[in-house]
Amino acid sequence: MKELRPAAVRELLTHLERLPGIGPRSAGRLVEHLLTCAPDEPARLGEALVTLRERVRLCSTCFLLTEEDPCPVCSDPERDRSTILVVESPTTAWPVEATGEYNGLYHALLGHLSPLHGVGPEDLTIDQLLQRARGEGVREVILATNPTVEGETTALYIARRLEPLGLTVSRPASGIPVGGEVSAVDQVTLAQALQLRRRV
Amino acid sequence: MKELRPAAVRELLTHLERLPGIGPRSAGRLVEHLLTCAPDEPARLGEALVTLRERVRLCSTCFLLTEEDPCPVCSDPERDRSTILVVESPTTAWPVEATGEYNGLYHALLGHLSPLHGVGPEDLTIDQLLQRARGEGVREVILATNPTVEGETTALYIARRLEPLGLTVSRPASGIPVGGEVSAVDQVTLAQALQLRRRV
Structure with missing residues (x-):
């Protein structure tokens, strides 16, 4: 051989x-x-890889990916500074922003709580989030962590720590994906969708 | 947005x-x-991408990927030169070689016949294969194209063109994958597996 x-x-x-x-x-x-x-494609991909690491870093305020610090969202005077939407990973902010439904600020946790993998609150940017939430004019924190066990746990933990601040703390709805089939949705999601049913 | x-x-x-x-x-x-x-991983990946294109080419005899031409198989005096195993793609030779069951030569077609996509015999290395098959001492050609419609068509076409040379032309068996489940195998494969059944 x-x-x-x-x-x-x-x-x-x-x-x-x-x-x-x-x-x-x-x-x-x-x-x-x-x-x-x-023929030039692999070299161009190679260059893009090197440039990525040289240019892109995390915003020191919200931890989204950015080439300038603070990032374009944090430095934009047009954004609604009363709301902070929390995501696990910086890239999750991209599809949220693409909905066009959100004009507030973001905060990336850089992960989720996972005691089994040794990830505790101090390994995420939770303290930084709490500090921002204490800032002037903040009224709502939307916890858009994933609807997984770890994501839910992380959301619950953060909600408890935000409690003393008296802010509105919310979580996006779980339900049947638009364009999906009711029969294809798992039991837990379906139960949630039924609980959150709306009059038509 | x-x-x-x-x-x-x-x-x-x-x-x-x-x-x-x-x-x-x-x-x-x-x-x-x-x-x-x-931190250095993206740059190292980038370098590997550039090196790949600089160093690796196709063997001018068998069209496997190689850094020297002829490739290590074609230039190896220990290989059995009476057998040529034909694959669609050069990388398919890797798992074949890894079986340790094969000690002959290879030939990569660089694709399969696909009239719908405008791929005819002249776009593959079929002429080069025929020329090699006419060479001294060749006794068998194993057509290891994929057991798909295109792969079967390609194998049939090549078999017909090899016919006048009077060589043994074979094809690997189709059947139930080892470690797989009989119930998980598709009908056509199962039919083939039954036809090719062996006494135990």
């Missing part, structure tokens, strides 16, 4: 397989694509 | 989303990983 994979392929494969969601088979397919795509 | 994704992130996302099997969501997850992993 011979090693058929050239050294440069093996080197790239070890890097690719470290990426989340990429197993040996998809890494192989990526290598094939990268060998057959436009 | 604001553009929350920094320019360097958008640039990387456009490159990532061009890769096969990577949609907007997995691209987002990759960006997050690349921003939080070891």
Whole structure:
């Protein structure tokens, strides 16, 4: 049995397989694509990778990804400073913003509470959130952590810590995804959707 | 609604989303990983991408990926030169070789026949295969194209063109994957597995 994979392929494969969601088979397919795509494409992807790490950092206020600190949201005088929407991961703010329904501020926790993995409150940006919530004019904190066990736990923990401040603390509704099928929705979501039913 | 994704992130996302099997969501997850992993990792991945394109090419005889031409298999005096195993894609030779069951030569077609997508015999390395098959000492050609409509068509086409040479032309068996469940196998595969049944 011979090693058929050239050294440069093996080197790239070890890097690719470290990426989340990429197993040996998809890494192989990526290598094939990268060998057959436009000749300058891999180099341009390589440059974009280096630039990313050089330019992008976390906003020191809200922890969204940004090239300037404070980020464009935190420094925008047009945003509604009375509301802070809390997400687990900075990139979750992107689809929220894309709805066009939200004009307040954001706060990324950089994860969720997970005692099993040794992630406690001090590993997230919860203290920074509390400090912001104590600031002038803040009236509502929307806890848009994921509706998973960890996300719910994190939301509950933060809600309890926000309690003394007397703010409105809310959570987005869970329910049947628009365009989805009732029969395809899990029991827990369906139960939530029924509890949150609205008159038509 | 604001553009929350920094320019360097958008640039990387456009490159990532061009890769096969990577949609907007997995691209987002990759960006997050690349921003939080070891600081030198993205640059090392970038280098590996550039090196790949500089060093790796196709063997001019068998069209496997290689850094030297002819490739290590074609130039190895220990390989059995009487057998050529034909694969659609160069990387498919890797798992075949990893079985340790095969010691012959390879030939990558660089695709399969697909009239709908305008891929005819002249777009593959079929002529080169025929030329090799005519060479001295070749006795068997194993057509290990995928057991898909396109792969079967390609195998049939090549088998017909090889016919005048009087070689053994074979195809790997289709059947129930080892470790799989009989009930999980599709009808066509199951029918093949039954036809190819062996006495125990």
